[in-house]
Amino acid sequence: MTKSYGENLLARIWIVIGAVSVRVKIMGIVIIGTLMLSVTLALQMRASVTRLMNQQLESRGISITRDLAARATDEILVNDFYDLRQLLVETQANNPDVIYAFVLDPNGNILAHTFGEGFPVGLASANWVEPTQHHHTLLFDSGQGLVWDIAVPIFNGRVGTARIGLSEAAIAKNIFILTSQVLLTTIFVLVIGLIAAAFLVYLVSRPITELVAATRAVAQGDFTPRVRRWADDEIGELADAFNAMTSELARSDEIRREREVLRRQLLEGVIAAQEDERRRISRELHDSTAQNLTSLMVGLKNMDTICDNAQVRVQAQDLRAITGQVLEDVHNIAFQLRPTVLDDLGLPAAIERLVHEWQKRCQISVDSVVHLGGKRLPENVETALYRIIQEALTNVSRHAHARSVSVLVERRTNEVVAVVEDNGKGLDPADLAVDRLGVAGMRERAELLSGKMTIESAPGSGTSLFIQIPIPYTEGENA
Template identity: 40%
Template sequence: MNELIRSNLLRRAWNIAGGVSIRIKVLGIVISVIIVLGVTVIYQIRDVLTTRLIDSLETQGVALAGSLADQVSNDVGLRLANSLVTVLQQEQAHYSSNSHNTRVAFLYIANDAGDVLAASGSAPAHHPETDAPEPIIAHDNTTIYFDGTVLEFVRPIRNTGWNLHVGLLSESISQTATDVTLRLLVVMLIMIAVGFAAAIFLTWILTRPVLDLVAATDAVAQGDFSRRVPRWADDEIGELATAFNGMTEALETAAQERAERDRLREQYISGVIVAQENERKRIARELHDSTGQSLTALLVGLQDLKQAQANGDGSGRIDRLRDVVSHVLDDVRGIAWRLRPSVLDDLGLPSALERLADQYQRQQNVTVDLVMRGLPPRLPPTLETAIYRIVQEGLTNIARYAQAQTVSVVIAQRDDTIRIIIEDDGVGFDPKQVAQSSKSLGLQGIRERAGLFGGTLEIDSTPGGGTSLFIAIPFQAEAQEELQTP
C-alpha cells in the first residue's frame, strides 16, 4: 500500500514537473539550489561562528576570573567586605565598557555553603556550589556553568575557602550571530536575484533555438520544406539545428524528386494513352486497308469461282484465291507480332531479341550489334517482357531521333544484376533539356519498366557524341530456381 502511494506521488510530481515549460523548470531549479545552498551555508556559518564566539568568551572569562581572584585574595583573607564591593564594582564597570568586547552581568564572592561576602551586579538566585546544574567545562582551576543567557565562571581564591563568581552575558554572541545571519540573508537574496536573471538569460538561450525548431517543425508538417533554422552555437543544440536543416534539405530534395517523378509519370501515362490510341488507329487502318480489302477480294473471288465452276474453268481462280489467303495470313501475323512476338513465349528472350534486331536492320537500314552473355535459358515471363520492351523502346527512340548508322545492344548478367547497354553513334542530345520535353516519353518508359523490378536507368549523351543507355535490373538466383521448379 505504501509503495503504491509512493508511486502515485512520484507520478503526480513527475506530471506536474512535465507540465510546465523549460523556462519554469530552469528557474525553479536555479532558485531552489540557491536557497538550499544559502540556507545550508548560513546555518553552518552561524553554528561555527557561535561556537567560536563562545570559545572566545570562555577564554576571556577564565582569564578574567583568574586575574580578579588573585587581585582580591588579600582583601578576602582580611574579610574587608566594603573594600571588596568597591573593587568588584570597579572591575565590573571596567570590563563592561566599550573598550572590551564583554558584558559583565555580576561579580560576587561566596563560599561553598552559599554565603556571599561581597557582590556587584545582579547575582543569580541559585548558587552553583549548592544547586547549579552540571558544569559545561572545567579547566585551569575554573569551573564554567551556562544557563542559556549567562556564562558563569567559578574560580577558587587561594588560601581563603572562598570562590570568585564572574558572570558574562552571552547576548553579544547572539547579536553578532544574528547580524551575520542577516547579512548572509541579504547576500542570499542578492544571489537569488542574480540567479533569477541568469536563469532567465539561460532559458532564453536554451529555449529560443528550441522554439525556432518547433516553429520550423510545424512549418515542415504543413509541407514547407524550405524552412531552415539558424545555428546559434557549436553545442548540442547547434548540432540539432544542423541535423534538422539537413533533414529538411533531404525532404525538400525528395519532394522535388517526387514531384518530378509524378510529372514524368503523368506525362508518360498521357503518352501511353496516346500511343495506345495511335496503335488502335494503325491496327484499324491496317485491318481496313490491307486485311479488309484482301478479304473483300476473297469474297469476290469465291463468287467468281462459283461461276467459273459452273462454266468448268476454276483452276486458275483457285490459285489466285490461295495467294489472297496467304497475304491475309501474313498481314494478321505481322499485326500479332507487333502486338506481342510469339517467339518470346515459345523460344525465350534471346531468340526474340535476335529476331527484333534482324527486323530492325532490314526496316531501318542500320547495323545492329546484339551481344548476350551470362543469361539463363529462361527468365521469369514478366522480366523477359520488360527487357524485350526496354530494348524495343530503345531501338524505336534511335530510329526516331538519333539518325544513327550503328547500334550496339549488350545484355549480360553478373553479380545478381542484369545489365543492359544500348549505344548508338547518332546525333546525341542534352539529357537535362530532353527531360523537360515530350521526347523523353520513351526514356521515361524505359525507366518505369526498369523501376518495376527495382532497376535504374543512367543516360550518357552529348550533342554530336552519340548516346548510351545503362540499365541495371536486380535479378536474384532464387527467381531463376523458382522459375525452373515444376
C-alpha cells in the first residue's frame, strides 16, 4: 500500500527529529513552545486591547462631540463665531487626541474650525449625520494614521452639525509599547527557559552519557564498569538495574570462563588419552601382532619347503598369501592409528609417509613440502598438525573430487604454518553443519594450542585450509 503525502511528511519529520540529540530536542521544545505561546498571547492581546481601546475612543469621541454640540448652540444662534471657534480650540486643547473640530450650518457651510490655514477639501462632506440620528461615525485613513470622524446634529440638526476628528495614534503607540513589553517578557522567559532546559539536559544527559560509555564497555566484554546513581528517580533506577545486570553478566562470564578452562582441560585430556591409546595399540600391532604374523609366514614357508605332501604344500601357500594380506592390513591399521614414524622420526617423515600412502590409495597427485628446520616441534604440535593434515586429506578424498592437492608445512619465527590446498569442487559453508566433526575437530585442535584454522573456498575453485599454531621462538631454527 502506498503511503499518503501526509504520512510521508510525518515519517520525514520523525526521521529529522530522531536524528538530533536529546539536548537539541529539549532546547527546541522550549524555544518553539515559548515562542508559540508568547506570539499567540501577544496577537490575541493586541487584538482585544485594540478593539477595546477603539470602542472607548469612539464613545469618548461621541461624548466630546455631543458636549461640543450642546455648548455650541447658543454661539451659533447669536452668530458669535469668535466664541464658537474659541469653544472648538478649547475642546481640542482639553483632549489631546482631538486633531480637529469644526461646526457646519444646516446647509453644510463651515461656521468655525480649528484648522490654521485652509480647510481640507472634501472633509466637510465626508461624514454626514441625519438630524434624527444620535451621531454618525466614520473611520478613515488621513495619511498620518486612522482618524475617527464623529458627527453630531446640533439642536436636532436645525442649527447645524458638530464634527470632531479623533486620532488613533495614541492607541497605536500604547499598543506598540504593550507589544514591545510582551516581546521583552518573551525574551526574558525564553532565556530563563533555556537556562532551565540546559540544566535539565545536563541532569538527564550526564547519567545517560555515563550509561552509554558503560554499555559500550560491556559490549566489548568488559563487565567491570559501574554507573553512579545520580538521583532517586527513574534514571537512578535505570543505573541500579544496569549495575545489577553487569554484576550478573560478570558472574556469568566468570562461570563461562571457568567452564571453558575445564572443557579445554578435559578435551586436552581426552585427546592425549586417545593418542596414547592409539599409540599403544599401534605399537602392539606393529611389535607383537605383526611379528607373530611374520613368524607365521616364515613357518608356512618352511612347511612349504620341507613338506612332501603336495596338497599340504598348496594349502601352506594359500595360508601364506592370506597371512601376507592380514599382515599388510595390520600394518595399515597400525599406521592409521598412529604411525610409529611420527614418534620415532618426527613430523616431516610422518607427513611424507602419510602423503605417500594416501596418494597410492586415492590415485590423486599430491605435492608436499615440509620445511621445519632441524629441531623437532613440541610433541602436541606435531600430533595436532599430523591429525589435521590427515583429516584434510581424508576430506579431499571423500568430498572434493580433486585432481591434485598440495600440502605445505613451514616453520616461521614464532609459529608453524600448514596449508592444504585442493583444486576440487569447493566448499559450501552450509556443509559445515554442526553434526560434522572433521572440520570442527581440526579447528578445535588448532585452538587448543592457541592457534587458528581458516578455510578459503568458493564453489568450483577448490578449498584451501590455513593452519597457524604458535611455537616458542628458537634461534637458528627458522628455515
